[in-house]
Amino acid sequence: MSEDVDGETNGETAFLQRYSRHLMLSEIGEEGQAILSRSVVGVFGAGGLGSAALYYLAASGVGTLRIVDYDRVSLDNLQRQILYSTADIGRPKVQSAQESLALLNPDIEIVAVNARLVASNVDALLQPCCVALDCGDNFTIRDTLNGACLRQGKAMVSAAAVGFTGSLVRLRPGSAEGLCYRCLFPDAPDFSSVPRCDSVGIFAPVVGVMGVLQAAEALRFLLGKPSRLERHLLWYEGLLGQFHEFAVSRHPRCPACAAFSVR
Numbered sequence: 001m002s003e004d005v006d007g008e009t010n011g012e013t014a015f016l017q018r019y020s021r022h023l024m025l026s027e028i029g030e031e032g033q034a035i036l037s038r039s040v041v042g043v044f045g046a047g048g049l050g051s052a053a054l055y056y057l058a059a060s061g062v063g064t065l066r067i068v069d070y071d072r073v074s075l076d077n078l079q080r081q082i083l084y085s086t087a088d089i090g091r092p093k094v095q096s097a098q099e100s101l102a103l104l105n106p107d108i109e110i111v112a113v114n115a116r117l118v119a120s121n122v123d124a125l126l127q128p129c130c131v132a133l134d135c136g137d138n139f140t141i142r143d144t145l146n147g148a149c150l151r152q153g154k155a156m157v158s159a160a161a162v163g164f165t166g167s168l169v170r171l172r173p174g175s176a177e178g179l180c181y182r183c184l185f186p187d188a189p190d191f192s193s194v195p196r197c198d199s200v201g202i203f204a205p206v207v208g209v210m211g212v213l214q215a216a217e218a219l220r221f222l223l224g225k226p227s228r229l230e231r232h233l234l235w236y237e238g239l240l241g242q243f244h245e246f247a248v249s250r251h252p253r254c255p256a257c258a259a260f261s262v263r
Contacts, residue, residue, distance in 0.1 A: 018107075019061055032223050033061060037108075039222045040064040040128050044117055044145055045135030046093040047071070048202070049159050051083040052211025053133055053218070058101040060219055064109040065101065068125055069093045070116040080204040117141055122148040131221050133214050134158040134181075139188060143256075146181035149173050150260040156181070157217045159210040164203045164239040166210035169248065170217050170229040173257070178230065182256035184248060206238040 015033075022028045041062050043050050046069035057065055073081075073088040073096060081093075088096040094112035101110050115121060117136070126132055126148045134142050134156055142158060149156045150173040158181060159168045172178030213234070220227055232245040250257065 014107075018105075022060070027225070028223065036061050036219065036222055037063040039130045040066060041218055041222075042066045042068065042126055042129035042132045043135055044068045044125075044132060044141065045137065046081075046083065046097050047077070047135065047137060048080040048082075048204075048207030049161065049211040049214060050133070050135035051081045051097075052208045053135060053215040054083060054097060054101060055104065056212055056215035057218065058105045058108060058110070060215070061105065062108060062219075062222070064111065064128075066111045066113065066125070066129060067094045067097055068113045068115060068117055069097075070114060080202060080207050082208065117144055119144055119147075123151065126152060126154060129154065131218050132156045133218055135211065135214065139185070142181050143188070146171070146173065146256060147260070150180055150256060155221055157214045157221070159214045161207045161210050162202060163200055164206060164237060166206045166236040166238065168210055168213050168217070168229060168234040168236075169232075170221065170227050172230055173260075179248060179250040180254065180256050183251040183254045184233070186251050186254055203238045206236065209236060209238070 016023065019033050022033050023030055039062050041057055043054055043065060046054070046067050054065060054067065071093050073084045073091050073093055075089055078084060078086065083097045083100050092114045094114045098110045098112040113125060117125065122144050132145060132149060132154055134145055136142055145156060149171070156171045156173070158171060159166065169184070171180055173180035217227060217229060228245070231247060233248050235244040235246060
């Protein structure tokens with residue numbers, strides 16, 4: 001047997017072993033796993049949400065992960081941002097994340113973009129992606145990414161966490177009845193009144209729960225599976241260990257949908 005055939009056979013065997021638990025699932029199987037291997041997921045924010053989401057997306061065999069973040073690892077990140085270690089303090093998050101994920105799964109492509117997400121670069125950063133994960137920590141980042149998803153007709157899985165609570169929703173801006181982020185929050189918030197982790201704290205596992213759920217939503221989207229979270233906002237209360245769902249719909253006077261002529 002030639003070296004090329006040997007290499008191909010060994011690669012196929014490794015594929016079957018690595019993803020065997022996915023391949024056993026009739027809802028995924030070899031066809032579904034092949035879809036994941038051809039997919040590109042953009043993760044915008046590599047903090048607590050992004051850390052958990054990225055680990056499971058990489059382990060699940062998503063072919064290309066595009067990580068966008070401009071921050072550096074600090075000591076107070078390590079309470080919840082599980083991609084990083086004490087030795088990473090001071091390093092760019094995307095660089096450390098790229099190295100950690102490559103150790104977990106060397107067969108996928110990990111594109112690290114050390115940049116702040118702004119209006120001038122968001123369209124180019126989003127363009128290759130099949131779906132975007134909003135793992136940012138402020139309204140401006142979410143609004144910027146939401147606008148690009150509207151322009152490009154891309155799905156966005158948005159999550160947030162503060163204190164003991166987290167929220168999650170899958171957005172399909174531009175689709176027949178899909179809503180965008182501004183449908184949920186049509187008015188820009190008063191930033192001085194918005195609670196933030198650095199001012200009120202965060203229960204570490206909450207960001208892990210929400211990040212893992214983001215990964216699950218992204219994988220379901222890539223596999224063509226429906227989700228209640230396109231019509232419901234999921235709310236998690238970590239102190240009580242409870243989940244709640246709230247029905248959501250497109251806002252008839254959404255400023256973003258109106259700006260991009262979504263009907």
